Amino acid sequence: MEIVAEGLAFPEGPVVMTDGSVIVVELAGGRITRCWDGRTEAVCEIGGGPNGAAIGPDGALYVCNNGGLDPVKFQNARGPGHEGRVERVNLSTGKFERLYDSCDGIALEAPNDIVFDADGRIWFTDLGKTRDGIRSASGLFSALPDGSSIAAINRHAVSYNGVGLSPDGRHVYVADTHQARLWRYDRKVEAQRPTWIATAPGPVGFDSLAVTSAGNVCVATLFAGGISTITPGGEVSKFAIEGEPYVTNIAFGGEDMRDAYITLSKSGRLAKMRWGEPGLKLNHNG
Numbered sequence: 005m006e007i008v009a010e011g012l013a014f015p016e017g018p019v020v021m022t023d024g025s026v027i028v029v030e031l032a033g034g035r036i037t038r039c040w041d042g043r044t045e046a047v048c049e050i051g052g053g054p055n056g057a058a059i060g061p062d063g064a065l066y067v068c069n070n071g072g073l074d075p076v077k078f079q080n081a082r083g084p085g086h087e088g089r090v091e092r093v094n095l096s097t098g099k100f101e102r103l104y105d106s107c108d109g110i111a112l113e114a115p116n117d118i119v120f121d122a123d124g125r126i127w128f129t130d131l132g133k134t135r136d137g138i139r140s141a142s143g144l145f146s147a148l149p150d151g152s153s154i155a156a157i158n159r160h161a162v163s164y165n166g167v168g169l170s171p172d173g174r175h176v177y178v179a180d181t182h183q184a185r186l187w188r189y190d191r192k193v194e195a196q197r198p199t200w201i202a203t204a205p206g207p208v209g210f211d212s213l214a215v216t217s218a219g220n221v222c223v224a225t226l227f228a229g230g231i232s233t234i235t236p237g238g239e240v241s242k243f244a245i246e247g248e249p250y251v252t253n254i255a256f257g258g259e260d261m262r263d264a265y266i267t268l269s270k271s272g273r274l275a276k277m278r279w280g281e282p283g284l285k286l287n288h289n290g
Contacts, residue, residue, distance in 0.1 A: 005245075005277040008265065009039035012272040014250075016212070017057035017117070018265045019065065019289070020257030026265050027095075028274055029054035029067060036065065036093060039274055048098035050091065055131075056117035056212065056253075059289040060149045061124040065093040067100075068115035068128050080114065080133035088112040090128060090147065103151040110159075113140045117167045117212050119176075121191065122287050124149060127176055129164040144178055144189065157189065158198065166213030166223060166253075170236075171284055177201070179210035179223050186210070186221060186234050202238040212253040215284045217261065222283075224251045224266070231266070256283020 008026060009015075013033030018026050026039045027047065031054060036047040047065075053072035060066045071086040089105040089112060105112055116131040126149055132142035142161040147154040158164075166179035169191070176189040178198070187198040201221075204210065209226035216222065221234045229251035230244040245251050250270040257263045261282035266275045 005266075005275050007273050008041055008276050009037075009044050009274040010272055012037065012044070012274065014269045015267045015272065015274055016055055016252050016269060017067070018253055018255040018267055018274065019057050019059060020255050020263070020265060022289075026255075026257070026274060027057065027065065028267065029057055031055055031070075031269070032073070034072065036067065046098075047095060048093060048100055050093065050100050052086065052089070053114075055115065056128070058118045058120055058126075058286070060092070060120055060126075061288045062149070063095070063288075065095055066103075066118055066120075066126065066149065067091045067093060068118045070114035070116060070131065070133075074135075080135050082133070082135065088114045088130065088133075090115050090118070090126070092149070103149070104147060104154050107145060107154045107156050110156075112145075113142075115145075116165050119167050119169055120149075120287050121169060122173050124288070127167055127169070127191075129167050129178060131163055131165055131181065132161075142180075144176070155194075157194070165211050168213050168215045168221065169284075169287075170215065171217060171219050177213065177215065177221050179213050179221075181209045181211065181226070184208050184210050184225075186213075186223065201236070202234045202240050204232050204240055204242070208232075211251070214254045214256055216256075216279075217282045217284045219284075220281070222254050222264075222279075224253050226250060226252070229268075231264075256285075261285060 053070040056068040163181040184204040211224040264279040
């Protein structure tokens with residue numbers, strides 16, 4: 005494992021670019037940052053708590069923003085300026101705009117992770133928030149990238165985090181943090197109950213995910229940190245990363261899609277390693 009960048013403020017949401025750079029969000033710094041080997045540059049100071057990111061069909065970066073933390077209580081913040089939202093960032097200028105902060109008149113809580121399907125539609129999770137011992141609901145949402153339409157697929161989840169698509173585009177995978185479970189939705193069905201795929205053993209939690217070209221789901225695993233790989237049939241194996249309790253994201257890139265970029269958020273680092281199988285090439289990402 006090699007370190008691509010360090011000194012980052014809780015990095016998440018790596019996006020592997022065609023020029024060899026990797027864009028990450030800095031959740032604790034309110035920044036979008038581009039990383040090369042050993043150097044970084046700020047794309048924009050987006051504010052709040054940027055959490056997940058993906059390239060859209062127009063080449064812009066779309067960001068899930070959880071609204072940030074209360075600096076005094078160090079818990080989820082609410083109120084003006086701390087709204088959960090989905091934003092669009094122009095990578096050429098660094099300018100950003102808010103697309104969504106509610107659905108059907110109900111405020112988004114903490115948008116977390118995001119992926120685009122082949123039709124150019126956004127799929128994103130809302131982790132929900134915990135504040136003063138009270139936890140709000142989590143969910144899965146779908147939206148158009150022009151800000152014109154958003155729909156709730158599920159508003160009653162426990163703690164949805166990572167989201168990704170199967171290689172054939174038929175299914176949407178969602179990882180639940182507190183349950184350490186992987187769920188599957190049918191992308192073309194509006195009203196449905198998700199299908200349970202697997203639960204990871206041990207005292208762990210699930211964060212973001214990436215899918216391989218063979219259809220295996222690689223889920224960043226918290227607490228006993230590492231990457232859990234789950235087959236479509238529900239078999240679970242784990243690659244441990246010792247001393248890193250907050251392994252939060254994995255993204256694939258490189259010519260053969262076997263370069264795995266992994267965020268080690270507590271230590272503020274972006275790491276790179278060779279993976280045992282090629283990752284799935286994302287829609288619209290070069």
